Structure formats: C-alpha cells, structure tokens
Amino acid sequence: MKQITNTILMVRPVGFRANEQTAVNNYYQKELEDILPKTVNARAQKEFDEFVEKLRAVGVNVIVIEDTEKPDTPDSIFPNNWISFHENGDIGLYPMFAENRRAERREDILFLLENQNFEIKNIIDYTSAEDEGFFLEGTGSLLLDRVNRKAYCALSPRADEELVIEFCEDFEYTPVIFTANQTVDGGRKAIYHTNVMMALGEHLAIICLECIDDKKERKNVIAHLKEDGKEIIAITEEQVSKFAGNMLQVEGANGKKYLVMSAAAHQSLTASQISAIEKHSTILSSSLDTIETCGGGSARCMMAEVFLPKK
Known part of the structure; x- marks a missing residue:
C-alpha cells in the first residue's frame, strides 16, 4: 500500500474565473476587479502550464486533460474534488x-485512463446524495492516510458526516472526524475543505491545530497522527x-519525494518549518497567485492522484 504516487491527473482550464456558486462558503475566493474574464483565464493557464x-x-x-468550453465549469482546474483513484x-x-x-x-x-492501460475495476458513486443536499468533495474533504487506512475529515457544508462514514465502510478506512x-x-466559520488546513505525507503531517477549536477533537487528531509515526x-x-495547508507529497524520478505547494505557501513558511519538511521531502513550489485568488484553491486541489493498477 502506497501513500504517495508519481502519477497525477490535472485539468487545464478554458473558462477559469471566480465561481460565484462556491464563494458562499469558500472565504478564500476574491474577484479580480477590472480584469477581463479571458485575461483571468489566460493567467490561470500560464500558471497551470508552468x-x-x-x-x-x-x-x-x-x-x-484539456477542459471543454461547454458546459461552463469555472472550477474544473480542481479535479480532486469529484474523483479519487x-x-x-x-x-x-x-x-x-x-x-x-x-x-x-x-x-x-x-x-x-483505460486507454493508458490503467485498470478500473469498480466505480463507487456517491453523487445521488446531491439530490438530498448532502455533499462530500473527494480528497478535498477526505484526507486519506492510505497506508494506515484512516480518513481525516473536517465537517462542513461540503463534507457530510454520514457520507464520510459511508465512504469509510465502502473503502475500509477508519474515520477521524472533527470540525x-x-x-x-x-x-468562527467552518473551513470548506479539510485539505486547506491539513496535508498528509508518508511521514509528516502539516496541520493547523488552532483551526480545531474543540480540545477533545484536537487531541484525538494529534493522537492518531502520532500513533502512525x-x-x-x-x-x-x-x-x-x-494555502500552506494545501500541499501534496508526490514521487518524482528515482523515487525522490517532493512536497508540492504554491509560491505563496512556500513564502509563508518559517525557517524551522522548512527544515522540518526538508527532512522528509524536497520542496517544489510554483506561482499560483491568480488560481488561488479567484479559485480559492491551490496546488493540492489541482492534482488528482492516480493510484490505479496497470493492466
């Protein structure tokens, strides 16, 4: 069982902008005023390509994957919310x-993916919950410790507790639920996605403990992380x-490990945080200013990890 992969799926945007429908509970999103939508998209594409x-x-x-102009999907650049592999x-x-x-x-x-020789055996589809107004936004909501079979989840309007438990039963994970x-x-308002305040690598966890107001819940999360080393x-x-919580550890050539983040996240880290990270991973950062400002998401949200077996 692997915690990190060297294969990532990303969607190149064609109509990227600040999504008015997600802004209601994503407090990181801002409109770039006096800039044409096509300019915003062009900037996002440049950041994406780099x-x-x-x-x-x-x-x-x-x-x-190239996005399509229709339907209108301003957030397609964040595929990790709708699919997990x-x-x-x-x-x-x-x-x-x-x-x-x-x-x-x-x-x-x-x-x-099947044409690229990845094997898809089974699709577990939770999307009908939308009809009842319940949501669970993939690995934005679920922080998966794939090796220790734990799913960390901060409950929010986008992460329903019953759906978390259903996912854990289907995929055989232990839920670690908190607010x-x-x-x-x-x-104080709920953070919209767990992966904004927490990142999980093979041997490290980057987490904003001060976001977990309930002391019992905070102690429980710490105990789980420590128990798994x-x-x-x-x-x-x-x-x-x-966006210093929105990071993803990936594997590069020769098994070398990288912790991937935006330039803004990298610049926000202290020297002691950087040296702690560098014990486990090389830092790889890239400027994602437009994507972060308008999309309210960052590096981790842009990468859907592919763990599928090859045929």
Whole structure:
C-alpha cells in the first residue's frame, strides 16, 4: 500500500474565473476587479502550464486533460474534488456542493485512463446524495492516510458526516472526524475543505491545530497522527490563508519525494518549518497567485492522484 504516487491527473482550464456558486462558503475566493474574464483565464493557464512543467521536470508523470468550453465549469482546474483513484482499481465519484461543479464529472476521462492501460475495476458513486443536499468533495474533504487506512475529515457544508462514514465502510478506512474553523468577520466559520488546513505525507503531517477549536477533537487528531509515526508540523491560521495547508507529497524520478505547494505557501513558511519538511521531502513550489485568488484553491486541489493498477 502506497501513500504517495508519481502519477497525477490535472485539468487545464478554458473558462477559469471566480465561481460565484462556491464563494458562499469558500472565504478564500476574491474577484479580480477590472480584469477581463479571458485575461483571468489566460493567467490561470500560464500558471497551470508552468506548474505542470515543474512537476514533469522532476519526473512526475502528469496526465493533462484539456477542459471543454461547454458546459461552463469555472472550477474544473480542481479535479480532486469529484474523483479519487485507489490501488485496488476502485474509483470514487463524489457529490458536489455547487451545481456548476457537478458538470466537471466526465466519463471520457475514465476512458482516457483505460486507454493508458490503467485498470478500473469498480466505480463507487456517491453523487445521488446531491439530490438530498448532502455533499462530500473527494480528497478535498477526505484526507486519506492510505497506508494506515484512516480518513481525516473536517465537517462542513461540503463534507457530510454520514457520507464520510459511508465512504469509510465502502473503502475500509477508519474515520477521524472533527470540525475546523477560521475567523471570518470576527466569527468562527467552518473551513470548506479539510485539505486547506491539513496535508498528509508518508511521514509528516502539516496541520493547523488552532483551526480545531474543540480540545477533545484536537487531541484525538494529534493522537492518531502520532500513533502512525507522523511528524506533526503545525501551521498558523494566517499561513492557512496563504494555502500552506494545501500541499501534496508526490514521487518524482528515482523515487525522490517532493512536497508540492504554491509560491505563496512556500513564502509563508518559517525557517524551522522548512527544515522540518526538508527532512522528509524536497520542496517544489510554483506561482499560483491568480488560481488561488479567484479559485480559492491551490496546488493540492489541482492534482488528482492516480493510484490505479496497470493492466
């Protein structure tokens, strides 16, 4: 069982912009005023292409899917929310909070993977929960410790507790459920995705413990991480707003490990945090300023990890 992979699926945007439907509970999104939508998309494409180039340069296998102009999917650049891939050949399909994000689910992507000799044995589809107003946004909501079979999840309008438990029963994970908050206009509100405040690698966990207001829940999360031998690197809420929780560990050429993040996340880290990370991984960062500002998501959200077996 592997925690990290060297194969990543990414979707190159054609109509990227600030998604008005997700802005209601993604407090990281902002409109870029006085800039034409096509300029925003062109900037996002440039950031995307440079990011892919950096990943490929260190030997990460990046499968790039071109987005289509129709339907209108401004957030298609974040595929990890609608699909997850697993070593036993299973795929999870997830219910999405925003209606215009549901159109991101594309069957042709599955055919493309099969054409590249990946084996898909079983599709576990949770999307009918959308009809009842329940959501679970893939590995945005679920932080998977694939080796120790634990699923960390911060509950929010986009992560329903019953769906988390259903996922854990289907995929044989133990749920580690908690609530993570951020300060918005002086009040505490749920963080929309777990992977904004937490990242999990083979031997490290980057987590904003101060987002977990409930002391019992915080102790429980720490106990699980320590039990599995993860070095805990704590980040602040201020660093979370710079997407320092939105990182992904991947494997490059010759099994070398990289912790992938945005330039803004990298710049927000302290020297001691960087040296703690570098014990486990080389840092790979790329500027994602437009994508972060308008999309309210960062490096980790852009990468759907492919763990499928080869035929």
